[in-house]
Amino acid sequence: MPDTPVESATLLTLQDVEVSFTLKRSSVFAKPSLLRAVDGVTLSVRKGQTMGIVGESGSGKTTLALAVARLLPVTRGRIHMNGVDLLSLRGEALRNARRHMQFIFQDPYSSLNPRLRAEKIVREPLDRLSIASTSRRNDRVRELFDQVGLRRDQQRLFPHQFSGGQRQRIGIARAIASNPSLVICDEPVSALDVGVQAQILNLLRRLQEELGLTYVFISHDLGVIQHMCDTIAVMYMGKILEEADRESLFNTPKHPYTQALLSAVPSADLNRRNRQRRIMIPGDPPNPIHLPPGCRFASRCPQVEDRCRVDTPPLVNIDRHHRVACHLVKAAG
Amino acid sequence: MTALLSVKNLTVEFTTRDGIAPVIDDLSFDLAPGETLSLVGESGCGKSMTALAIMGLIPSPPGRVASGSISLAGENLLQASDTRMRAVRGNDISMVFQEPMTSLNPVFTVGEQISETLRRHQGLTRRQAKALSIEMLDAVQIPLPTRRINDYPHQLSGGMRQRVMIAMALACRPKVLIADEPTTALDVTVQAQIFDLMRAVGKETAAAIILITHDMGSVAEMAERVVVMYAGRKIEEGYVDDILARPRHPYTRGLIACVPHLLETVSAERPYLQEIPGMVPPLSDFGFMGCLFAPRCNRVETRCWQEKPKVTQITPSQSAACWNLQEAQVRVDA
Numbered sequence: 195m196p197d198t199p200v201e202s203a204t205l206l207t208l209q210d211v212e213v214s215f216t217l218k219r220s221s222v223f224a225k226p227s228l229l230r231a232v233d234g235v236t237l238s239v240r241k242g243q244t245m246g247i248v249g250e251s252g253s254g255k256t257t258l259a260l261a262v263a264r265l266l267p268v269t270r271g272r273i274h275m276n277g278v279d280l281l282s283l284r285g286e287a288l289r290n291a292r293r294h295m296q297f298i299f300q301d302p303y304s305s306l307n308p309r310l311r312a313e314k315i316v317r318e319p320l321d322r323l324s325i326a327s328t329s330r331r332n333d334r335v336r337e338l339f340d341q342v343g344l345r346r347d348q349q350r351l352f353p354h355q356f357s358g359g360q361r362q363r364i365g366i367a368r369a370i371a372s373n374p375s376l377v378i379c380d381e382p383v384s385a386l387d388v389g390v391q392a393q394i395l396n397l398l399r400r401l402q403e404e405l406g407l408t409y410v411f412i413s414h415d416l417g418v419i420q421h422m423c424d425t426i427a428v429m430y431m432g433k434i435l436e437e438a439d440r441e442s443l444f445n446t447p448k449h450p451y452t453q454a455l456l457s458a459v460p461s462a463d464l465n466r467r468n469r470q471r472r473i474m475i476p477g478d479p480p481n482p483i484h485l486p487p488g489c490r491f492a493s494r495c496p497q498v499e500d501r502c503r504v505d506t507p508p509l510v511n512i513d514r515h516h517r518v519a520c521h522l523v524k525a526a527g
Numbered sequence: 528m529t530a531l532l533s534v535k536n537l538t539v540e541f542t543t544r545d546g547i548a549p550v551i552d553d554l555s556f557d558l559a560p561g562e563t564l565s566l567v568g569e570s571g572c573g574k575s576m577t578a579l580a581i582m583g584l585i586p587s588p589p590g591r592v593a594s595g596s597i598s599l600a601g602e603n604l605l606q607a608s609d610t611r612m613r614a615v616r617g618n619d620i621s622m623v624f625q626e627p628m629t630s631l632n633p634v635f636t637v638g639e640q641i642s643e644t645l646r647r648h649q650g651l652t653r654r655q656a657k658a659l660s661i662e663m664l665d666a667v668q669i670p671l672p673t674r675r676i677n678d679y680p681h682q683l684s685g686g687m688r689q690r691v692m693i694a695m696a697l698a699c700r701p702k703v704l705i706a707d708e709p710t711t712a713l714d715v716t717v718q719a720q721i722f723d724l725m726r727a728v729g730k731e732t733a734a735a736i737i738l739i740t741h742d743m744g745s746v747a748e749m750a751e752r753v754v755v756m757y758a759g760r761k762i763e764e765g766y767v768d769d770i771l772a773r774p775r776h777p778y779t780r781g782l783i784a785c786v787p788h789l790l791e792t793v794s795a796e797r798p799y800l801q802e803i804p805g806m807v808p809p810l811s812d813f814g815f816m817g818c819l820f821a822p823r824c825n826r827v828e829t830r831c832w833q834e835k836p837k838v839t840q841i842t843p844s845q846s847a848a849c850w851n852l853q854e855a856q857v858r859v860d861a
Contacts, residue, residue: 250714250715250716250717251685251714357806359806387569387570387741387806387807388569388741388742388782388785388786389569389781389782389785389802389803389806389807390806391785391786392785392786392787392800392801392802392803393802393804395787395800396799396800396802399799400799414714414715416715416789417744417786417787417788417789418787420787420789420790420793421787421797421800422787440793441793441794441795444789444790444792444793445792445793454716455715455716456789457719458715458716458718458719459715459744459789460718460719460722460742460744460745460747460748460749461744461747461748461788461789462743462744462746462747462771462783462786462788463788463789463790463791465791472719474719474720474723475716476720477670478684478686478687478717
């Protein structure tokens, strides 16, 4: 991988991506209802960088990630990686594209086949995607074990003989086995103990530097997002409410939801605790099946106005690297 | 400070295939009336076991309380009869669990479940219990409590279920509320609501709270004092502000530093996180006579492998068990 220039090239672009699920009808006469888990998401991810997607449960983060990896059908929109239209790929071409795009799953307990030895799990993508000659593959597995900090004598063990952190290392080795350019990390540390989280986050950072990886990093933990990501998109009920580079988003959050989300995080930093004002947002997110018109956050927004309940605010640029979907911010800017 | 709940030299042992393991090893702490104390540590450090010991719910066999005492307002709970303990649980001490879905009964309405506690412990009639249940749901800010009382747990969101759990736990106005990772399964905005609620209701009922968590942020937010546990032992204790500003035990320090805390202002600089290498030892190693943290410690010396660390009283309120305490320098925020 060449070293990345200051303004590196775009690796992945999403244009107006929508993923919806048809729900079971309540009766034969009822209209089939549609759940838009991801609704019109437009994003671009630059090479060698980390795009963070943050939001509460049910906001559509994972659905979006699965859609990008072509593990879920996309209803509408376009996804390009390295100029290739991912959604039009079929069969062999899709299999080849997968080589460049790998996934790290949240739960290291259920995402590894319990009946395969660790070396076989890591080797599987090499076999499936016919990468390297058969004899070279064993060397590659050994190299991968070194890279993720596992011992070579652990290669023959089964997943249950590893701890959670070690299993996540196996998952990471599997993901980088095919030398991908894009790795989608779906909550890679939220199932791990606090002490182990730091080990995995540091490993991911190190691998990114060494291999020039591009990450799409999904998490509900704002501290982890702040630590890992270069650009961050805040999702709520399938829509992006705010997107900005790391410094703009955390230093000058514009959307009332982002502000509330940031203020809700309990902090061990005494200075921050004394200075910050808690913005409470009442209630739970609305039912995604019967979404009211207008802004999705209107029902919980502390600054809601009448028009928010009628018109959906578009995601507009307020700065070169800062986009916000809120009527109030637009008026202010 | 007169203690409401006092745990003294508590040792709980579990019989495992490899022999007897002390899952709680010589643990002592006091809880003052109305105080919020936090137990912190990674999983497998004995936090939840401590809670179960206080509730008299240690599964036996394989577990048993080997020595020590747990006294609530002067009464030794370890010598109390089963009947007496049944009266204490729910009435004097009650507990909120981590997973609100599995700890509520799916086949009864939430109203029935809250009423059951009230009728059993307070001897209320069906009607009185129902009225009070509605009042409790209202107190935990569940909208339309008269209607919600007839809902089954699956009809409620995660945050609402945890509110119901809190309503149930506080219905009999207990003296001590034990909250075992009450917000781990919840989103941050809902966590903030639950913390606010626990503070408000705790203040109103004057209940003392024991908050079990692994998140130093939650500790800072909720608790006045903290007990840091590692592998069944108390390794540091003190006021939250002191511990956060001047952690003395290497484990406490690691526990604070290894988490990427949300910073007030972000700069372009992003240092690597400080890791605590390795992981909590397995139960079979708990009886080891040296310091159990030694294999993961960056300040380890020969003595740590040989002798169990002595507790050093650093200030009247802060103590730590370590042979090689860190200097009291003020933590530099990463």
